[in-house]
Amino acid sequence: MIFGMLACRRIRDLRKLKTMVSNQPHPAVSLNPSFSKKVFLGGLPPDIDENHLNRCFAVFGNHRVDWPHKSDSDYQFPPQGYAFVIFEKTSSVVSLLNTCTFVDGKFILLVSSLSIKNKQVQVRPWLLSDCFYMYSPASPPDYRLTVFVGGVPRPTTAAQLAALLQSNFGRVLQVTIDVDSHLCYPRGSARVRFAYRHSYMAAVEKRFLPFNDCEPEKSMEMKPFVLDNAKCDKCGNENVKFCGSFKCLSYLCSLCWNEAHRNKVHQPVLAEAKRNRRSKRHHRASNGVPACPQSPQNSVQET
Numbered sequence: 001m002i003f004g005m006l007a008c009r010r011i012r013d014l015r016k017l018k019t020m021v022s023n024q025p026h027p028a029v030s031l032n033p034s035f036s037k038k039v040f041l042g043g044l045p046p047d048i049d050e051n052h053l054n055r056c057f058a059v060f061g062n063h064r065v066d067w068p069h070k071s072d073s074d075y076q077f078p079p080q081g082y083a084f085v086i087f088e089k090t091s092s093v094v095s096l097l098n099t100c101t102f103v104d105g106k107f108i109l110l111v112s113s114l115s116i117k118n119k120q121v122q123v124r125p126w127l128l129s130d131c132f133y134m135y136s137p138a139s140p141p142d143y144r145l146t147v148f149v150g151g152v153p154r155p156t157t158a159a160q161l162a163a164l165l166q167s168n169f170g171r172v173l174q175v176t177i178d179v180d181s182h183l184c185y186p187r188g189s190a191r192v193r194f195a196y197r198h199s200y201m202a203a204v205e206k207r208f209l210p211f212n213d214c215e216p217e218k219s220m221e222m223k224p225f226v227l228d229n230a231k232c233d234k235c236g237n238e239n240v241k242f243c244g245s246f247k248c249l250s251y252l253c254s255l256c257w258n259e260a261h262r263n264k265v266h267q268p269v270l271a272e273a274k275r276n277r278r279s280k281r282h283h284r285a286s287n288g289v290p291a292c293p294q295s296p297q298n299s300v301q302e303t
């Protein structure tokens with residue numbers, strides 16, 4: 001059932017993009033819905049370097065090319081055949097998509113290198129609306145039923161992640177993909193709220209989940225979502241630490257922590273909100289830009 005709903009939603013999204021017949025140009029992609037200015041490029045020719053990519057994308061507007069750990073080395077070729085192009089304006093993303101053809105549900109751009117002519121390169125834009133999934137009817141956030149998921153492949157949509165976790169653990173009510181505050185592009189983590197405690201416990205206990213069966217080595221990690229303003233589960237005191245051990249999974253003040261851990265060594269888990277705020281402060285200080293639109297779940301977390 002859920003897969004049918006999600007399939008319908010993807011079809012609606014694609015219709016929103018006004019994509020045309022397979023293998024045909026589609027000159028009608030518009031600014032609405034909104035895109036991130038960061039776009040994923042997959043399947044690049046192995047001998048294409050940064051300068052060559054810059055020449056390919058200059059026609060769409062000011063941009064830069066990036067890939068993970070690019071600044072760590074002088075190597076000019078995108079490793080593993082993928083890269084990101086980051087435009088100054090969203091209208092450049094629209095121009096790029098209008099230049100692509102649409103093949104089997106993917107935007108395709110033909111890119112040539114010195115040795116390969118017209119290689120099909122996948123262009124994956126990030127739709128801002130794909131950050132959120134909410135099962136209807138909406139329920140208020142419940143952090144006792146929410147897991148933090150790390151290692152989420154980019155760009156996975158909230159609906160895709162909801163479907164995967166639901167098929168493994170049971171009903172998912174909300175998913176929020178974490179995005180960076182500058183480009184609103186996925187950071188590779190998410191928060192998932194389950195409907196039932198047994199689903200939450202099963203996810204925390206399993207901890208690692210392959211994103212797909214083809215690449216079992218690329219696992220996502222699920223941990224309890226931790227608030228930074230909770231009260232002690234035993235005595236109600238403030239200034240608590242969260243014990244992420246499967247046997248505890250509770251907020252404890254210093255006294256109760258020591259009492260509960262007399263004969264065992266458990267490690268406290270840092271609250272995600274604390275990490276997010278640090279990261280946002282850093283972005284605002286360095287870029288002077290506003291944060292991305294927030295989901296209802298985000299709004300509650302930030303209070």
Ligand SMILES: [Zn+2]
Pocket residue numbers: 232233234235236237252253254255256257
């Ligand atoms: Zn206590």
Ligand SMILES: [Zn+2]
Pocket residue numbers: 243244245247248249260261266
């Ligand atoms: Zn513990």
